[in-house]
Amino acid sequence: MNTVSPKVLSIPSPFAVNGVIKVLEAPDADPSILLNRLLDGRYEKPYVVDDGHSRALYFSFSFVQSAMRLSQPNSLELAYTRKMMSFVLFAPQPKSILMLGLGGGSLAKFCHHHFPDTQITVVEINPDVVAFRDEFKIPPDSDRFRVVLSDAALYVASCAASFDVIVTDAFDKDGFASTVCNREFYFNLRRLLAADGLLVANLAGRREERKVHLKMLGDFFNERTLAVPVGRDDNHIAIAFNNRDFAPCWQTIRRRAKALSRTFDLDLEKFAEKFARSEKNAHRQ
Structure with a gap:
């Protein structure tokens, strides 16, 4: 038939x-x-x-x-994506990026556009999401950019590569994808990070779920984690640093934010202040 x-x-x-x-x-x-x-x-x-x-x-x-x-397909329209890109305050020139979750490809396109020398791998579990790739003007696979159809947890469990930056934004229609809600997933994320690498995570959904993920981040990265809310939304953005000796020099980061804000068309100076306050509040707890 x-x-x-x-x-x-x-x-x-x-x-x-x-x-x-x-x-x-x-x-x-x-x-x-x-x-x-x-x-x-x-x-x-x-x-x-x-x-x-x-x-x-x-x-x-x-x-x-x-x-x-449509007039600016490489720009970042949603607040949480702009705040996730604030990882450039700490890693302005990553050699390799792993992204878990494609969606409409906003972050993938932005990084592809602004980091021409960076190797970018994007993992997406849903073939129907990948099928809309052309609708969102996501670049074709090349020697520096590729989209892999796979479960994020399975991919990081079997991957042997190392990444300067890992971006997690793995959600389905019900919230956090179930396969990324466990300690093994975060163990593998840290295993794949370069010595000075960082993890940036979108923590959306219910407060109870967000606290569970922040707890796992804290367990694997100790006190080297910063988290800030996204406007009035429920989600938070967390950045975790693999280097045990990492201590942000906020004076340097503020200077970097001012220099990079125009390049990326992002309010990085505001983001830097929010992350600085996040660190101070964490030390007071």
Whole structure:
């Protein structure tokens, strides 16, 4: 029997004038049925909302997974992605980056654009997320950039490489992916870090879950962890340092923030102050 392979199908969006919702379905799929499933939360695949000015990746309408401005596809639209890139305050020229979670590729594209000499590996478990790669203008695989379809926990468990920076942003529609919620995962992350490497983690979701992940970070990196909230959102960004002797010189970091803010078009001076306060508050506890 012949089957029709799924592809990116556009259906009119009920939320934006001239907007569309893009789904991974066969061309002959019934748009009205798909729209009803999307609206009542029964649709199980990721999807894209395109209003002609921006594209956003969703797992459900309650949470924007990733966003891209069509006129500036390499910029960072969401606050948490901008704050995650504050790792450049501590590692301004990484030779290698491992990213766990692709989403709409915001961080991957930003690093690909700003670090032309850096080896970037991105691991994504969901083939449907990878299928939207072209919609979000994610670069093709090359000798310095590749997207690997794999479970993040399995990948880091078997990986033998070393990375200057590891970025974790591994979520599914229910929050933290279950395979990254254990001590073995964090043990392997630290094992893969270079001696002076750092880990930057997006800790979204419920407060109880966030505390569990912060506890595991603290266990493996001792007091070499900084964490700051993202605006009024629930998520926090944490940076953990592998070097046991690392002690940030905030005067140097403030100077670096001022120099790099224009290069990256990020408010790194503000981020530096927030991380400095985070360290002071940690020492007071």
